[in-house]
Each structure stands twice: as C-alpha cells, then as structure tokens.
Amino acid sequence: MLQLGGGVALLLATGCAAGSKPQGATAPSGTAPAAASSLRIAVSSYLSSWDQDFVGFDLTALMLYKNVYPYLIDYGVTDVNGAQILDTTNITPTFAESFTPSADQKVWTLKLRKGVTFASGNEMKAADVKWSKDRAFAAQANVAGIYRVIGLTEPDQVKVVDDYTVEFTQAFPSALTPQIQAISLYVFDSVEAKKHATDADPWAKEWFAKNPPTGGYFNVEKATQGQEIVLAANAGYPGPDPARTPTIRVSVVPAASNQRLQLQNGDIDIALGVSKRDVADLKKVPGVKVISAPSNQQVTLQMSVTTAPFDDVNVRKALAYAVPYEQIIANIYGGDARPAKSPVPLDMPGYDERGYPYAYDLEKAKAALAAAGKTSVASELVFEADNEEQQQLAVLVQSEARKAGIELTLAPLDPATLAERRQKRSVPLQITSGQLWVNDVEYMLATSLVKGANLNYSNYSNPEIEKIYEESHTTVDAAARGELWAKVQDVLAADVPWVVVCQPNFNLPVREDVAGWVQPMDGLARLRFLA
Amino acid sequence: MAETVVVGTARPGRFATVLIVTGSVILAVVALAAILAPLLTGWGPTEIDPLGTLVPPGPGHPLGTDANGMDVWSRLLHAGRLDLGIAVAGVAVAVVAGTALGLVAGYLGGWVDDVLMRVVDVFQAFPTFILALAVAALVGNGTGNLIAVIAAVNAPAYARLVRAEVRTVRESAFVAAAVTSGASTFGVVWRHVLPNSLTPVRVIAPLNAGWAMLTLAGLSFLGLGVTVPAAEWGAMISLGSPDVVAGRWWTSVPPGLVLLICVLGFSLLGEGLQERAEAKRR
Amino acid sequence: MRIVRFLVRRLLQLIPVLLGVVVLTFLLVRVLPGDPIRTILGPNATPEDAAAARARYGLDQPVVKQFLDYLGGLVTGDLGTSIQSGTSVGAEIGLRIGPTFELVVLALAVALVVAVLLGVWSARRADRAGDHGVRLLALVGNSMPEFWLGLVLILVGYSVLGWFPAPSGRVDPDTNLTPLTGADLLDAALTLNGPAFGSALAHLILPVATLAIVVVAPLLRSVRASALEVLHSEPYIAATAHGLGGRTLLRGYLLRATLARLPSLAALVFGTSIGSTVLVEYVFSWQGFGQWALRGLLYRDYPVVQASVLVIAFCYVVVFLIADVAQAALDPRVQI
C-alpha cells in the first residue's frame, strides 16, 4: 500500500517538474528535495490574490508580485558599506530593452526585447503592454493612482507603435517617471488572458485572481492555497542577471515565534515575519545571521491639523517634545534604528536637519502646552491592531505623553476600520510606518503632504508647500530641487504635522548559508538575487 | 456470628466538598490578591520601567518586565481585577438575560417559545469572535463591551437550560397547586417556577465563569480583547508568547499558570457543585 | 420512512434559524465600522477609484437590493465573490473547510473515545484515587487556554524533542498530495498516497491533541456522570442482581445506556469547536476555515464573513440534527 502510494507521488512529481522546465538542476526526486538548490522562506500570510490590478494589497502579495510578474524595468543594485541595496537612482531595463524619454521628457518610449516568452509560449509584445496598462486604468486602483503623479490618466496616452515599441505620452514632464514606471510596468500575458475574459469580465479578473501570472523572474510551480508557494526560476529570462536559485519555497507561518523556531531549527532559510524582539535574539543564535541594513522606513506620529486638540500647533509641538525617541530606539528596536531629524527620510535626496528642534524634553513639552493655553489635553492614539511594534510604541508614547499632560487613549484598529477612519481624515493622532515607493520628496509631497493627497492623514495644507510642489513638477535640475526641499523642511519643522519617531533598520534573520540578499528600498524582497 | 461484614465504603460528597473548598480557596486567594494588588507591589500595572524591557526576574522586578518594560508581577496581580471582574460580570449578565428568556419561553410555550428559541438558536450558532467584534462595534470599546460579549456568548445556553427546567417544573404538581390557588401568572412564575428552575444554573455558572475567562484570553490573543496596555492575563500571554522560545519564560508562563489556576478554581467549584447536585438526585 | 419525515421536518425548521443568521450577519457586517474596499485599492487610490470598486462589488446599491441579490445568490448556491481575493467564496470555502473539519472531527473523535473509556473506567471506580486523578487531569486540561497549550506542545514536541514536524502547513508539499476534499489525511487515504498520509498524520497530532485535551473534560464529566447514574440505576442493579456479569453487563446494560446521553453534548462541543478553532489554527499555521473567517472579518470582506457565519451556523444546526438522530438510535425511548 505504502509503496504504491510512493509510486504515485513520484509520477506526480516528475509530471510537475517536466512542465516547469527546471534549468540546469536535476529533476527533483520524490524522496529528497535537493536542499542546495532550494530555499525556504517563511511569510506571515498567504497572498490574498494573484491579481495585482483589481485586488490584493497585502505585503506577501506585493512581495510575490515583484518576483512573478515581468517588470520591464527595475532598480539597479548598489553597494553601500558592504550591503547590497537597490539603487533608486539607477533604473535599468530588465525584460525591456530600453526605456527612454524624448527631449522634453514628456514622451517615453519603451522598447521590448524580442523572443521573451510567457509560460504559455506566447511572446511578450507591445500589445501585452498596452492591454496591461489599459487593464490598470480600468481597475482604477493603485497603478492608476500613481500614474496621475506623472501625468498619465487616460489609456490613450499609452500607444503601441509596433510589436516591440510602446509610447507613453505624459501630460507634463516629471522627474519621477523612471521610478514610478519601475513599480508600474508589469505585464500580463494578454493572449492567454483574453481566452479567459468574458463579456461580464473583460479583464479576466476571475481567472487572474486564482492563477498566478507568468513570465517574471520566477514562475509559480505550485501554489497550495494558504500554505505554500513553490517558485521556479524562469529559464526564459532574457536579461543578464536571471534568478540565481532554481527553486524557492514560500511557506506561510503566521505565528512569529514559529518562524523563529523553524529558522533556528534550519527548517526555513529566511524568515520574513519575525518580531523585532526575536531579531535581537536571533543575532546570537548559531547558524543564523541577521542581515541588517539602514532603511528609509519611517515611523511617524501623524496628527490631524484640523482636529482638536492637534489643530493647535503648540499642542503638536508639545507632543513632539514628549516622545521619548531614544528610549523607543533602545527598547523597541534594540538600538537598531536611526533617529530622524526631518520628515524627509534620511536617505532621500534632499534630507536636511536644519530647523528641526524636536528632541525628548518634557519641560519644553509642558511649556509648549502652556503656550497653547492648556495644562492638559486628551486624544485618541490610533494604530494597527495586529502590529506589535506599533502597539509597543503606542504604550510607550502614552506613558511619556501623560507626564507632559497629554492623555492618550489607545485605539488599535483592524485594517478595514483603520482604512475607513483614515479616509474620513478623522484620526486626531495615529502611528504610521512605511516607506515611500519612490525615493523623492516630490513624490512624498504628492502622496502625503499636499492638500487632498491620499496619504495626507494629517489633513495638512500649507500654501507654501503647495507652491513648491507645483514648481517641482517642472524642475528637473537636481540642485534646484535640493533648494526646494530645504524650504519644505523648514515649513514642516514649524508646522509639525508629523512627529518623526525614527527610521528602524531593516533586519532580516536568515540561515548563515543564505547569500545574495539585496536590500529593497521599497521593502519588497527581490528573490532573484538570493543564493 | 458477631463478625461484621462491611460492604463497600460510601463517602459520597466528601470529594465534592474537597473540590468545592479547594476551588473556593483558589478563587478567594486570586480575588484577594487582585484587590490588594497595590499593596503587594511597588509598580503600577501599566507603569513603564525606563531602564529596560524584558528584564529577567530579580530584586527590582520579582517576575521581571515584559516587552513594554512593565512589571510582570504587578500586572499579574492587577490582571485579576479585569479577568475576574469581566468573567463574573459577563456570566452574571448572561445568567440574568438567559434565565429571563428561558423562563418566558419555557413557561408560555407555544409560538412565543418557538420564536424565542429560534432567536437563541441563531445566537448560539453564531461564532464567538464574530459576535465579539460585532458587540464591540455596537457597544463601544472597553470593559463594558467584553462583559457584553461574554454575556451574549453564554446567555443562549442559560436560556436553553432554564427553559428545559421550566418546562419540567411547569408540569409539576406544586405549580398546578399555585395556579388553582388563584395565583397570577407572574406570581406563579416569580414565586414558584423561577426559584425551582435555578438549580442547574447554579451548578453551571461557576464552570461557565472559568470558560468565560478562557474566552476572554482567546479574544485578547486575537487582539479583540482588552485594550493595551491594560493588565489582563490573556493579553499578557499573547504579548509574551514569542518570548518563550527565546527562553524568557517570565513574560508568559506566569500569566498562563495563574489563568490556569484561576480557571481551575472555577472548574473545581463547578465540578464539586455538580457532583453534589448529582449525588442529591440519586 | 419515519426518519425521512423527521429529517425533512427538522430541515424545514432549520430554515428560519439559518435565515435569521443570514439576516443578522448581513446587517451586522454593514453596521460594523470599517471599509471593505479601501484595503484592496492601495494608498494611492482616489475616492473615485474607491467608488468604482464599490460599484464593482455592488456595494453602491441600496441595502435592501444588496440583500435581495445576496439571497438570490444563496438560493442558486452562489455565495458571492470575495472582495479581498476576487475569487468565488464557495471555492474558497471548499479549500478551507476540509482541513478545519478534519482537525475538529479527529479531535472530537479522540476526545470522545478517551472520554468514554476513561469516563466509564472512572465511574466504576467512583470515589477512589484513580477516579479523582482522571477527573482532576481532565479539569486541568479544560482550564488551559488552547493557544497557550498549543504553544507549549510545539515547544516541547517540535523544538525540544523534535518528534513532530514544524508547525507550518498541514502536509509536506514534497509528498505531492492531490487535493480532493481539502482534508489532507482523507485525501492521502483516498489517493493511496502513503508518504502524504504519514506526513498529514504527523502534522495533525499536535493540533488534534491540543483541541482534544481542551474539550475532553466536559465530555468526560458527562460520560462519568451518566455511567454513574446507570450504575446506580434500577435496570443495572436488576441485571447485577440476576447474576449477569462480564461483557454482557458492560456492553448490554452499561455502555449503551451511558452513551445515550452523549450525542447532544458532543454536538454542542463540536459546534463550539468549529467556531473557535481559529486560535489553534493560528498557532499551528493551519490555514483553515477559522483563519479565513477571521481575516475576512478584520478586512470586512462582507461576502466572506456572511458565508463563514452561515457555514458555521449550518454546521452547528446540522450537527445537532445528527446528534438527535444518533440519540434516537442509541435510546429507543427517544422518538424522532
């Protein structure tokens, strides 16, 4: 009975392997997977959907998209103090041959390589790019949202010139175009997709929700819903740097402590979902190393400038003085974080500490509160319910703010409620942590600080900032932009819509033999470099 | 001939007494510790020690500090207030509401019974945590909503229990006697049916309070329980559970043990009462 | 024939309950604060984008219309489309319910067997040390939060002893199990996949043990109490007084009469377990129904929440129905 079972298993295994065309490596046998050629990565949750346009906005999904969708251009890699990090200033074509602007920087021409194929065998052509961008506009979701920043709002602005050439005609030139396109130029196999499209579902949403895209650095060899995704390197990648590991298993392990246990035991190679506390411990565990790199992830307290009590700038200042920055870095991040002295992230071009006076000082906090004519204020402090780091931060801030006369009620919210409250702009004080996908102050202003911007949870608006923002669209010169950004930081230091808590380093516990980690500036791992 | 033959040993009730006494003592100690908590510790339950998080047990902190830098011993003691308070209050509300429902449904019977029991079915079939989130959203945040959750989750069982009992009691001769004595429906229900339908409730309630504490802990573990940084055993376990694998037992083992002991106290009490009730019935 | 009539009647009675659940859930998710749409759009989406997405899921319609559409879908077996994943809710349930069912059914089966064996054993030694010991142990098991017990078992069984596989997934993917029902052990058995069967079994042991330990106490208590009552009952004393002994006495006069009371309690335990495995699922990375439902709830994935509550409620009432039939089979006095 058992032998028969084994036989069946073997047949199935070879069947699958034959379909996925493993390159170079021997076909995996049914009994022992070749440990050397496969890597195991633990993530906290299974991705919600394979469809990047219409649904799916969880971290696991975004990370996987980066590796299974063919992105036509992507960031290059640079070496900073021995650490490999993605270089946002160096955008290089990957699946594409080139991506170049016209002289006025309004028309960008994308040239495709010939002979690049999807798993179906269909060749990647300009029609695929056009269909994919049409789909993104139709979805009216994320890509459509950020395209607006660079003046792309209509499907007509994307034009097929010939089978291998596509033109993007922007409404205005933008310094952000390469970076924005780097995160938006992913392509579907439109020939295949059209087979599954119906009148009711012209964009094959149903099909893409369940079926992974093909043609990226990796193809999904097998996806066991809720449990595991097996990625196989795409042998058909045309560029110079194909994926280095033939097989990567992405397993879902929700409990952080379980990820840690499995990493210690060597059952997984990379743990993407361990807690800050565990990272500190894992540094000492033999067989495990922690890859650490400075990151542009910002942890901030955003105050609504139109909601009491933070509609008074002095109250905002009081809070900025009442946050125990150093204690937070020491206690919550185990010292693995950089203090930030500006709302502009440390590694963003234009960062400037000038005129940012805020450090932990309860006396100044009380004084600021007194300047507002108050001895005490009360507010809600909103944060993500399932985020342990934010929870700890909230507790610490609550404890210190109380000493300055700011009584905070903690309100952990689930994702849906948080999204709704943020949308209503009715959160007086909230913790946000995140990283901008485009490492540029203009992008930051566009998304977070101009009137009506989507991430402008502070409901902040300042005529001067608006003016600078307008000006920046057409300012392409780096030095001139630097001037503008210095002014931005002066204004923000005076208005304090945000209290910037710190910039935690990126830490990733991995097994010792894992090599080739490249620190992603957007926080989404590029698995192709791993070995 | 004077030789005595002894058949078996009958000590019914002795173990029940042991159970009841042990359970009561445990609960009394936990309750007392919770009440006297401020006297037994120098730290407040949410006071942060600026000198460190995850400090191992030592002179300053008998059970160390947790990830937030709060004193575990102090939190352990203070948590009893919320845990016991919410569990007992929640079960009390459930008993009152469930009993009222069961009484009405069981005594009136007919369509009233049908409708009420279907409503009870609906609530009972509802998953706990969905009910918890819904109630939290409707009632608002805080201790009150957790009491409401515990009550909503448990009331249907009491409604059933009381209804079944009422249907038996309703048929008994003394109820007939009361009716024929001209007592009003309310009089019959209040003075005769109700007092005689509560025996099973009395037995189940302590067990239920224990389960309520576990439910509460589970809700906290899922982030649906008390708001941080309030001291509550389930929340403490949840916060401390990742530490166990790192060898930091003090953040989650003590609350786990105290929770276990406290629930066990309720279980022992309930088991004892149940045994006594069963012995009486035999 | 009587059983068919009974089943039909009972199933008809279920309709108002399920309808009640449907209405209540439908209203409840909409009363809850939280926006189901924003979380799928990403931070850069505009209100217009959100409105478009809302329209895509029919959430722009009046509530009554939404409800009627939903009800219409239900009648035709369509549970809607998940907002978060864009796939059919029915298909997702198909994937998720199997593993959870397998877990709960096995745990309950283990708990029932243990409860019956120990309960009868205990009752026959009532008020002796062994009896006290068994009862105390069961109570201790019942007094532990299941997530805590699960963590302890993982720490001991996987981390310290290394006897059990890592708590991720339900079966080793290398065994190439072909999913049929989603219940891995069952699938492995059906496809005669020996290695997968072994792997699934190994993965199941700890979570099943966790759940079983937690639920065994009430079952044991009930079995012991019934057995004790039977032991003191006239029929049993009569059988003893007539010199019956051994297996005849045990099987004919003790066991069946003892078991006759069990089904409804077992159903209750099953019902509550189905709704509360979420904790165990989380601890053991089980990716079952509970996790799915909880995630749906946290993200206000309306169709998912509605469907999961409906499924849980349905299981609940059906299990009670089964319990009634089982009780009637065990106890001839019970008429169905």
Add this chain to the structure above:
Amino acid sequence: MSPVDPDLLSIEDLSVVIRRPGREVAALSGVSLRVGRGEVVGLVGESGGGKSMVARSIVGLLPGGSHATGAVRFEGDDVLRMDAGALRRHRGHGAAICFQNPRGALSPTRTVGRQLTDRLTTHRRLTEAEARQAAEEQFAAVGIRSPRRRLGAYPHELSGGMAQRVMISLATGCAPGLLIADEPTTGLDVTLTKEILRQFRHAADADGRGVLLISHDLASVAGVCDRVVVLYAGTVVESGPAARVLGRPAHPYTRALLRSVPDVDGRAVVATPGAMPLLTAAPRECPFAPRCAHATAECTADRPSSRPVPGAADDWTLACFHPRTDELAVSEPAETPERVTAAAETVLEVDDAHVVYRSRFGKGGHAALRGVSLRVAAGETLGVVGESGCGKSTLAKLLLGLVPPARGDVKVAGARMSDLRGRELRQLRTRVQMVFQDPIGSLSPRRTVADAIGEPLRALGLPAAQRAERVEAVVDRLELDRSMLTRHPHELSGGQAQRVCIARALAGEPDVLVFDEPTSALDVTVQAQILEVIAGVVRDPTRGSVFISHDLATVRGFADRVIVLYLGRIVEEGPVEEVFGNPRHPYTRALLASAPSLGAGFAGPKVTLTDDLDDTEADATGCPLAARCPFADDRCRAEEQELRSYGAARAACRRVPEIPDLLKGSDIRV
C-alpha cells in the same frame, strides 16, 4: 446448624447498619426468617420497615456503607460471606428478585427479549438460538400474547402489566431456587393484581420454588401466601401462617396495620397515631411502644424477643410482651352521613365535557374525556373511580380549570369558567381547591409551609397580617404544629405534607374540594390518619367534595354518590350503596370482583375481564368495553352506549337487565 438445611433460605439474626458520613441507619435489627421450597412467604410492613433491605441482603446487594452481622443462609451457604464468583452464581440462579416498578427496572436501551436471553444464556448455559426459543416459551408462560413479537419490544413500549410479566419472566428465567417479588402489584390496576399474584403462587406450586412476596398491601398477599412475616422498624414483630396472622393477629402493630386498611366491604378505618421511627441504632425497647395503646413500662425498658405465640402452632411467633388474643373486631361500617337533600345548592356542575390533548405535530389527538356530566351539591361527596388511563386525573384538571374543555361546560358556584378571564378567573379558581396525589411534590420546594397555605389567601388579596391569622387558624384546625409553618416541604413527612396540602385547600374556604388520590402515596397507617382528616373535612355542609381514587375501598368510605369512569366515559353512576352493593355495569362488577379484601369482599358473582386494558383499541366504535366484556355481542360493538337509569343508579350498558341471567351459575371467564 447442620450443613444440610431443610430450608431453602434461612436468615438468622441479620442486622444491617448503614453508616454514611453524618448519618447512620439501623435498617435491620436481628431479623430471622426462613423460606422453604414450594412455599410462598409474605413479607409485609410499611415502607422503611426494612423489607427491601431483606431482599437485597438475600442477593448480596447491600448498599455501600452497610455493616451486616448475622447470616443469610441459602442452601446452607452464607450469602453475606460469598466470594465474587460464588455470589455471581448465586444471584439470579440461587435467588432472583422480581423488582418493584418493573418498567424502571428493565434496561430501557435493550429489547426485553435480549434481556431475557441474557439471563438464559448466563444461567442455563443455552446457546443464543436455544435461548431465543426458551425466551418465547417463558413469555408465553407468564401470559404474554404474541410472545415472538414482544421479544423485540423495548420496555417503554410495554404497559405496566406487560412489564410486570416480563419482569417475572426475567426472574424465573434464571431458574432460581428462590423468587423474591418486591411489591409486585404496586401501581397495577386491580383487575391485573390477582393475575400477577397467581403467577407467583404458580411458581411455588408447579416449579417448587420458594417465593418471598414483599408487599405493603396486606389484602392482596393474604390470598396467596402460606406464611406471613411482619416487619416494623427493621425488626420482625410477628410471623406465622397467613390465615392466623392476618385473621387473628396477636401483635398490636399487625392489628393496627389491618385496621388501617379500607375495605370494599365498607368497614370503618381505625387510625393509629404516630409514624414509624427511623432508627439510628438497634432498638433497645419495643419500637412500636410509642404508638401502642397497650404499652407498659416493660415495653420501653426492654425489647421483646420473638417467641412462639402461647398455645399456637410452633411457627407462629411474635415479639411482644402483651400479645392480643381477642378477635380483631371488624368495626361497623362508618356511620352514613346524612343524605343531601335535593334542594341543596349545586356548587359544581359539569355538562357534557370533552377534553382532547392535541399532539404537537400532526393532527388528531387523544380524547381523555368524552362527554362527562356530573353535579355536586353542597355538603355532598362524589366518588370517582376507575383504572389508570380512565380520565380521572383529566377530570380533576378540568374541574380546576387547568385544562379547557374542548366541548361542554364547567360551572363553579353557578359561574362558567370559560367565560372568565384574568382576575375574575383567578378568583373563581380559588373556589375549587385540590388535594394532590403526591403531597410533597405539590408543595413548592423553596416556599415555607406558611407561604404554601397562604397562597389562596394571597390571590384573594388579603393583607399579610390577616393571611397569617387565617393560616394559623386552619393549621390549628388540622392539628398541625404551628412550628411547622416555617419549615420547607422536604423537612415534612408524607403525612404532614398531606395535612399541609389539605390546610392549603381549606384556607380559602372554597366551595368545592377535589381530592385526587390523596392517600395513594402514603403508608398504610398514615393513610388511615389522613383519611380520618379528610372524613372530617368533607362533612362540612357548605361545600361539595369530589374524591377521586383507583381504590374502590377508599371511595366507599365516604362518598355519597359514585361515578365509575372507563376510557373517558362514565359507565355507571349512583348512590354509593347501590353501586357497591348492586353494580349494574359489567365493568363495575369486574372492578369489585377483583378488589382485594381481607373480609368477605364483594359478595356478588365475580366477573373477570379479558385482556389488559392496553391491548384494546381506545378509539373503536361502539361500547368501549366491548373488546374486554364477556357479555358483549355485535350490537355492543357497533353502538355507542349511553347512560340509562336502572333503579337508583344509571349505567351505560344496554344489557344490564340480562346480566343477572347471564351470570347464573359460575364465574364468567372468556
């Protein structure tokens, strides 16, 4: 003792003390008795006397915590000291108990056939198939019709009589040397009792088994026993040949017992005060002394031992210092209360009442009463008799307004109950009060006695002070101690509780009192006391009473008129002397014929009905008795019978005039 004991069973000086934490009970104190092969011995006495303990000791099933001394020798071996194996062989095969309440003693989850074959295979070493065959024969032997079909039945599907037969077959199926029957006729209708007792006589006569017949019902066992042993408070007070002990008892207790039993011949009941004590240690004095009219200082100083009655045969012994030798005087029939004049006001009237219990699902239902009409005048007592299932209890509920009539009317003091609602209805309800069968059960467990008695007064809206006054008055009237007012029901004895219930019924000065089997749950001597109380109460000329009982003898004691119910219909109605002295309806005749009696019993020709009640189809057309009636012809089966006047009485039988002719000669059996 010689190893070869002539007796099958010989209990020697058996004492059993049950020790439990907090209480100790001396269940048996120095009991000796013996049973020979082929002999039927009656073990009689009231509950608590130790009858069941004797039975349990014989099969080695003493309760946990028992401390026993003495010996229970069965065929020479001491049962008390048997090892487990020997005990298992002895149980069933040596001595088998036929349990009281057979329906409760049969395993509910196993077919009766299996239960019998279990015994057969265990004790007779039969194979499964042989056992099945033998089981069928056993069933046939105890009078079960279509035995093969019944083998597959579950106990709950059997009627009481059938269950008792099954129980007997289970006991005899073990082929025991000694058959112990524990209260075998309790709860059975009179028409069945005789038949069941005959089975035990048969077991002794035909199979040579010893039979120990345990009963509180002296009249029933009188006919079948060879010898009788009387137990009181765990001691044997008298034992000897049945005819002598029951005919001319020497012990005051035996005499008290006999005088407490009502009889169909109408003799007056003489009550003995007090109740049996619950002993915590073996008595050092005569346990009956406190209740005995003849007790002297000697009786309380020493305990009399069992001695042969002077001048009687050897096996008549008694434990008394002052044996009575005079004839047990049969007292005159109680003085007949003065007849109610026709002019007396009617306080209760039922006109053509039907009661139907609807089943919850499905249509139809079960008709419990079909067209009952009756009148009760002030000062009058109406007796209602009938077997179980005849509608007695439904009638009681109907009178109290606890069930609504589907058709017809109930009028209390001229007011129609169905016309009233709310407060008025409640007020009217207080005009009819009932005394229930189970006195303790009819008192709310968590209410005090004072509360219970005051309940009707509360409904009348009396203030608390006035209520207390009235409660005390009625308590005094019933000779209850006032200290009892603060007690709870579980602290009362059955007799006390029933007095409380009567007090409650009287408290509101109702127009009608309904007694629903008020003494059937009580012990014989207590029963006599309560009957005396009731007799005092019903004499009140301002109110009417309805006395419901399955026991004809009790009804005869104080009813003025009697109605006989059968399957929800009145089959006979008339003045008490007429109905008892000259019954018209075949059913009434059969009832009277089967009524056990220590005296002459029913004098007329005896009629025996065929079949048990449950075997007949209740919904058949025609006379409901037709299927069981020996006189029924085709017209009877086709025509509904109506009450017709026959002299002073009325009967629902068209053949009444012919019956005396039909009865000529011998008893009729079909």
